[in-house]
Amino acid sequence: MQESRLSSALSKRASHALRHAPWEYGLELDDQGWVAIDALSDALGVKPEDIEQMAATSSKDRYEISDGRIRARYGHSLPDRIEMPRAEPPATLFHGTAPESIASIERDGLQPRARQYVHLSPDRETAHIVGRRKARQPVLLVIHAADAAAAGVAFYRGNENTWLADAIPPEFIEPSGSPLPPVSSS
Numbered sequence: 001m002q003e004s005r006l007s008s009a010l011s012k013r014a015s016h017a018l019r020h021a022p023w024e025y026g027l028e029l030d031d032q033g034w035v036a037i038d039a040l041s042d043a044l045g046v047k048p049e050d051i052e053q054m055a056a057t058s059s060k061d062r063y064e065i066s067d068g069r070i071r072a073r074y075g076h077s078l079p080d081r082i083e084m085p086r087a088e089p090p091a092t093l094f095h096g097t098a099p100e101s102i103a104s105i106e107r108d109g110l111q112p113r114a115r116q117y118v119h120l121s122p123d124r125e126t127a128h129i130v131g132r133r134k135a136r137q138p139v140l141l142v143i144h145a146a147d148a149a150a151a152g153v154a155f156y157r158g159n160e161n162t163w164l165a166d167a168i169p170p171e172f173i174e175p176s177g178s179p180l181p182p183v184s185s186s
Helices: 005-020 037-044 048-057 099-108 124-131 145-150
Strands: 063-066 069-072 093-097 118-120 139-143 155-159 162-165 173-175
Touching (some): 005 037, 005 048, 005 069, 037 048, 048 063, 093 118, 099 139, 099 173, 124 139
Antiparallel strands (some): 063 069, 093 139, 139 173, 155 162
């Protein structure tokens, strides 16, 4: 199913409520980020079916629904940490970033900054697209995820295109020497 403009606008409002400011909507998330669909639909002034359709058609697979509840899968900037179940990462993950961030990443590794987790991509193309949000010519970093996990770094599955980690120490990060693919403007 394709995401409609109405569903896209609802998704942005739901994202704000579930990822950034639930208190502005009179919502209280549990420690794993869940809230009743009825409570979210009331807060946003829509029907529960609208919330369910929005979640089912979200182009970024941002939401998870279970037992009449909904939560955002990733991207939280809430003061209280949303606990995610740990997952075994693939051998390699990727991260696109701005060139001016490289010195601090080489020194401190990848840190979540204003988010609760570091966001990683399963492939170069996705990392490049994400990196383009930060810089016109992003730098692609290769993350040795399996080695990091073996050393105790916790990884979590956000969705099909997003992996999360608490932080990635610099010894598991290397700049990619490969040219980045062009990003289509579609």
